[in-house]
Amino acid sequence: MKKMTKHYSQHMYLFVIYGLFILCLLCIFFFFTYRHYKINALDNAAKDLENMCASVDNSVEIQLDNISTISMNLVYSNAIKTNFKEFSDISRKNYISTGQLVASRDHVEAIHDIITAIIGAYQSAAAINLYDLDGSCVESGYSQRTITVNLKEKVWYEKTMSLNGYKYITTPIVNKELPAKGDNQRSRKFISLVRLFLNASGQPEGIAEVVQDCGKMFSLASQLEAQNPDSTVYIYNSDQELVYPYNRSAPETDYYSIVMNSGLPEHSTKMLKAGNGERYLITWQSIPAYDWTVILAKPRKAVYEQLQNFRLIFFLIGGLSILLTLFICFYISRRLTAPLQKLTAATSKITISRVLDETKVNLTSADSNITELSQLCESIRTMYEKLRSTTQEALLSRTEETRAKLQATQSLINPHFLYNCLTNMSIMAEEEMNGDIIHMCQALCDYFRYISASREMFVPLEEEIFYTRQYLECMRLRFSDKLEYTLEISEDTKQLYIPKLVTQPIVENAFKYGFQTPPPWKLCISASAEQDFWVIRIEDNGGVLSEDKKEELLSLYQNLDMKEELKSMQIGGMGLKNVYLRLKLLYGDKAIFQIDNSQPKKTVFIVGGPVYRSREEYYEQHPEL
Numbered sequence: 001m002k003k004m005t006k007h008y009s010q011h012m013y014l015f016v017i018y019g020l021f022i023l024c025l026l027c028i029f030f031f032f033t034y035r036h037y038k039i040n041a042l043d044n045a046a047k048d049l050e051n052m053c054a055s056v057d058n059s060v061e062i063q064l065d066n067i068s069t070i071s072m073n074l075v076y077s078n079a080i081k082t083n084f085k086e087f088s089d090i091s092r093k094n095y096i097s098t099g100q101l102v103a104s105r106d107h108v109e110a111i112h113d114i115i116t117a118i119i120g121a122y123q124s125a126a127a128i129n130l131y132d133l134d135g136s137c138v139e140s141g142y143s144q145r146t147i148t149v150n151l152k153e154k155v156w157y158e159k160t161m162s163l164n165g166y167k168y169i170t171t172p173i174v175n176k177e178l179p180a181k182g183d184n185q186r187s188r189k190f191i192s193l194v195r196l197f198l199n200a201s202g203q204p205e206g207i208a209e210v211v212q213d214c215g216k217m218f219s220l221a222s223q224l225e226a227q228n229p230d231s232t233v234y235i236y237n238s239d240q241e242l243v244y245p246y247n248r249s250a251p252e253t254d255y256y257s258i259v260m261n262s263g264l265p266e267h268s269t270k271m272l273k274a275g276n277g278e279r280y281l282i283t284w285q286s287i288p289a290y291d292w293t294v295i296l297a298k299p300r301k302a303v304y305e306q307l308q309n310f311r312l313i314f315f316l317i318g319g320l321s322i323l324l325t326l327f328i329c330f331y332i333s334r335r336l337t338a339p340l341q342k343l344t345a346a347t348s349k350i351t352i353s354r355v356l357d358e359t360k361v362n363l364t365s366a367d368s369n370i371t372e373l374s375q376l377c378e379s380i381r382t383m384y385e386k387l388r389s390t391t392q393e394a395l396l397s398r399t400e401e402t403r404a405k406l407q408a409t410q411s412l413i414n415p416h417f418l419y420n421c422l423t424n425m426s427i428m429a430e431e432e433m434n435g436d437i438i439h440m441c442q443a444l445c446d447y448f449r450y451i452s453a454s455r456e457m458f459v460p461l462e463e464e465i466f467y468t469r470q471y472l473e474c475m476r477l478r479f480s481d482k483l484e485y486t487l488e489i490s491e492d493t494k495q496l497y498i499p500k501l502v503t504q505p506i507v508e509n510a511f512k513y514g515f516q517t518p519p520p521w522k523l524c525i526s527a528s529a530e531q532d533f534w535v536i537r538i539e540d541n542g543g544v545l546s547e548d549k550k551e552e553l554l555s556l557y558q559n560l561d562m563k564e565e566l567k568s569m570q571i572g573g574m575g576l577k578n579v580y581l582r583l584k585l586l587y588g589d590k591a592i593f594q595i596d597n598s599q600p601k602k603t604v605f606i607v608g609g610p611v612y613r614s615r616e617e618y619y620e621q622h623p624e625l
Helices: 010-075 078-092 098-119 157-163 219-227 255-262 306-347 352-356 371-389 391-412 415-430 434-451 461-482 504-514 547-558 562-566 576-590 615-621
Strands: 127-132 136-141 145-148 189-198 204-213 232-236 242-244 269-273 279-287 292-299 458-460 483-489 497-499 521-529 533-540 592-596 603-610
Touching: 010 078, 010 098, 010 127, 010 189, 010 204, 010 219, 010 232, 010 269, 010 279, 010 292, 010 306, 078 098, 078 127, 078 136, 078 204, 098 127, 098 136, 157 189, 219 232, 232 255, 255 269, 255 279, 255 292, 415 434, 434 461, 458 461, 461 483, 461 497, 461 504, 461 521, 497 576, 497 615, 504 521, 504 533, 504 576, 504 603, 547 576, 547 592, 576 592, 576 603
Parallel strands: 483 521
Antiparallel strands: 127 136, 127 204, 136 145, 189 204, 232 242, 232 292, 269 279, 279 292, 458 497, 521 533, 533 603, 592 603
16 A cells, blocks of 8 residues: 655745754753853863962962961070070979079060061961970960970870971861860860970970961951852861861861872863762862862862853743744745645646647746746646647557557466466356355456556565565465465565566476476465665475586576677566576675575575665666666
């Protein structure tokens, strides 16, 4: 059954095409514009993060340099060393006289005065503590006093002793005794820089601790976070311990490990995936003198947040533009197709009855102010007049063509096959086998209608197999139970186009030469698609084809003179040679023609060629035909 094709008006075609064209342009514009803004947003966010990171890095480094300088001034000050040594010596005595007590107070006051001079009136450090190795301590800064402490209880003691004079910076430690400023007023956390006093021989004499308010140390980081709530600052010390943020719980994500594992170069920015599955824009810088690392992170959602407004505005403008464009396209297409509709109405009146009616000479006019349509209308008028004048000639030609086809049909009929069929029908009529006679007549009619039809070179495989089956039905009625045949046709091959009458000659060859053995005779026809090739296998159980005969046949066909053979070749011609020649003509080196007699008492003919799903597809690739 012929598949119905759904048709659309030119008006609808123009409207849809113009509308889709404008829609595609808007989508392309949106894509590239959005991509441009997205890249700019990423670049701007990266620059902002890098600038913030550099500022925080510089600010923290200044604060660390400040307390480090104070610490160096303490341990290298001879006045401090002298006074502190005298204080320590007096503190170690079990009994202190009044004069020694006064001297000790004088040494402590001298230390306070020197430290005050070092840290200045604005107190560049929150507190400075000097410890001797026995635990005696001189506190300066916010409070000025002497106390005794257990050094081993200090978190920095063991680390400081192991460094032997090198600085050690602690993580933020809570100290309720010292006042705090800014964001640190609630948490009261301080960072200490601690190092040993060493005498001339390099032996430790005491410990100097410079205490700094975390609020002052990280004031710029807190300020920038407040101004940029989507960006977060993380600062890690030399032991990869988080020192900032100090006034809130540590994040679940280890940003230091993410940065180091990613191989992100310093001063660079990249979108990295965190352990929680979210992506962050991250940059980092180091403070080499202290081996600290400053990391800034910004969620991907925050980076592209500004694009949401852009998307909303663009969708609104785009929606209005599409509606306006569709209206304009509809109007223009209607204006363009109105003359075409008139022309369609005029041409629809060209029927065979009108052409043969001598009273209806002219067509209705389809006036148009479009030059091309006017010319087309005039051409149709001229064509109509020529059609009327040549109608009788066309009818005569049609009659002659029909007669030629009948003659071609007669030339294709196998007289021996037709004689046998008529003989069988005569015998069946005598035995009153009316049902079988009807069946044979129908099969015979279908078969001869097929071979006498138009000389089209290609037909669907399903159609070729159908008419081959009609031929087999005639043979089955002739041979009765002596013949068995099966068809194994793959579903995906039924609509593939193959050369016409490519299977029936091989089937007929099996009856002529293959079935020379006693019945039952079995025939199997199978079709499949293999790697862009259609393949048909025709297998009989005669098994009379020897290896020598097979090689002789294949050699004969392969050495045929194509030019000489093609002069007498017809699309309806019979025989293996004809099948081979038509396959070679149509497919060239891609044609498949094989014979397989490797199985006992079986002969398999294999034919095939490239897959084409329509006649037009073949002709497009073979314009010479």
